[in-house]
Amino acid sequence: MKVEDNVTASIRVTSGIALGALGVLAFSFTLPITRFTVAYLDPWFVAFGRAAVAGVLAIGYLALSRPRSAVAVWPTGAQLRRLVVVACGVVVGFPLFTSIALTQATAAHGAVVIALLPAVTAVFAVVRGGERPSPKFWLAAGAGFFAVLAFVAVSGGMAGGFQAADLWFLAAVVVCALGYAEGGALARDLGGARTICWALVLSLPVTIPVALVSAHELAAASALAWTGFAYVALISQFLGFFAWYAGLARGGVARIGQIQAVQPVLTLAWSALLLREHVDVVTVVVAGVVLACVVLTQRAR
Structure with a gap:
């Protein structure tokens, strides 16, 4: 029985890593695409419009995928309160703060501060989720964090020094990490898809009005700008979270967050590739170091 339990746990963690990696791949396009999109559309519209579109899709998903148990159809009062935290973090806070920041800074510059996200997520997982990663985990996570910082610094991400956009990026990291930790814990009970869907639906009374008010000169935007908007709405704000929250629930917020x-x-x-920014050859070397650190965090107990 113990062997079977260990195998089951191992499979669960492995699937969590795979789902987490899929979510990260989806999210990795968000900053460059948002950077391009806010050049043509109001950043407030991009932030709240993407959440509004995803919220409408979430209603459809919840209606078509009602769980068998009648008790599980609606979140409990305690779950609703936690869903509000998720909504404030990943539905409203992160998209808005990064959209504003990306009108003032490049996507590469944003990568500098966003590199803090895994470490801050792990802290929130400890504080709010009760997870207790091992010292080896923290060592590997720290090494990966500093490797990323060194990489973006050398590649020019920190050129120009501290600026107002950094405050927006920092705020985005904090609220997003909290939303990840809270959502990952909730996904153990609600499932990854239903967690983000409920957060999106709860946000609709805010996201729809703000999106409508900030919808300026939409007809002037190019087809490519609307394609970018469609990506951040359908993938970054909706489908990407299906995989991400499911991965956090299966493998643990602290561990999967390090991906x-x-x-x-x-x-x-x-x-x-998309914005034609110059990337140094050092990318390949540092990418290997970061990937090695990520592998070590997955093996740490």
């Missing part, structure tokens, strides 16, 4: 250490490296790669 995001790879995201800044991917983000700079997409910035080079």
Whole structure:
């Protein structure tokens, strides 16, 4: 029985890693695409419009995927309060703060501060989720964190020094990490898809009005700008979270959250391909270091 339990736990963690990696891949395009989109659409519309579109889709998902148990159809009062935290963090806070920041800074610069996200997520997992990662975990996580910071610093992400956009990025990291930790814990009971869907639906009374008020000169936006908006609405704000929260629930918020250490490296790669930003050859070397650190966090107990 113990062997079977260990095998089951191992499979659960492995599937959590795979789902987490899929979520990170989806999210890694968010900053470059948002950077492009806010050049044509109001940043407030991009932030709240993407959440409004995803919220409407979430209503459809919840209606079509009602759980068998009548008790589980609606979240409990305690779960609703925690869903509000998720909504404030990943539905409203992160999209808004990064959209504003990306009108003042490049996606590469944003990668510098976003590199803090895995470490801050792990802290919230300890504080709010009761998780207790091992010292080896923290060592590997710290090594990956500093490797990413060194990488983006050398590649020019910190050029120009501290600026107002950094405050927006820092605020985005804090609220997003809290939303990840809270959502990952909730997903153990509600499931990854239903967690983000309920957070999106609860946000609709705010996201729809703000999106409508900030909808300026939409017809002037190019087809590519609308394609970018569609991506951040359908993938970054909706489907990406299906995989991400499911991964956090299966593998643990602190552990799976460390997979995001790879995201800044991917983000700079997409910035080079999509926005034609120059990326140094050092990318390959540091990417290998970061990936090695991520592997170590997954093996730490």
